Amino acid sequence: MVMAWLINSMEPPIGRTYLFLPTAKDIWEAVRETYSDLENSSQIYDLKTRLWNSKQGEKSVIEYYNEMRALWQELDLCYEDDWECKNDSVKYHKRIEIDRVFVFLAGLNRELDEVRGRILGRIPLPSLGEVFAEVRREEGRRRVMLKEKPPTVPETSAGF
Incomplete structure (x- = not known):
């Protein structure tokens, strides 16, 4: 359910790239790594x-x-x-x-x-x-x- 919420909260072209990750934690960490401004x-x-x-x-x-x-x-x-x-x-x-x-x-x-x-x-x-x-x-x-x-x-x- 959390995985679906995360994917559905993204723009469709972005969300599709995370569809096959196994856990919500994996999705969250991948998105964070890709889009985070931490230490930018x-x-x-x-x-x-x-x-x-x-x-x-x-x-x-x-x-x-x-x-x-x-x-x-x-x-x-x-x-x-x-x-x-x-x-x-x-x-x-x-x-x-x-x-x-x-x-x-x-x-x-x-x-x-x-x-x-x-x-x-x-x-x-x-x-x-x-x-x-x-x-x-x-x-x-x-x-x-x-x-x-x-x-x-x-x-x-x-x-x-």
Whole structure:
């Protein structure tokens, strides 16, 4: 029954190539080997390059952060971590989160330098979620408190 479910969940031309495997486990492993992106060096390189080169630019902090999160989630799917020691896993994931905080902060626009400095001055460094929340609040505060009047168009004597 599981074998039929696996085969029927595939596009027919793909499923046909797995019809004669003896067990569901064999089907699963063959499909995983063929289509898995685990340890796909080209994809990992592409994702990391896109992350390192990401800048806020014209995007809001929310748009920038969500773009970064999507890239990190896709990158996480490229790895299959199998930890023998839970403590090592916790330490590793904390280090990854700190690295992500640095990448996120590095891509922020210059006008957010003050909040970036405040965050980097904290010990311990806040979580990525806390950093995002603080930067988002600062962006909102700046938008409200430092709102500039739109530039006025000078009138000309030429009658334009």
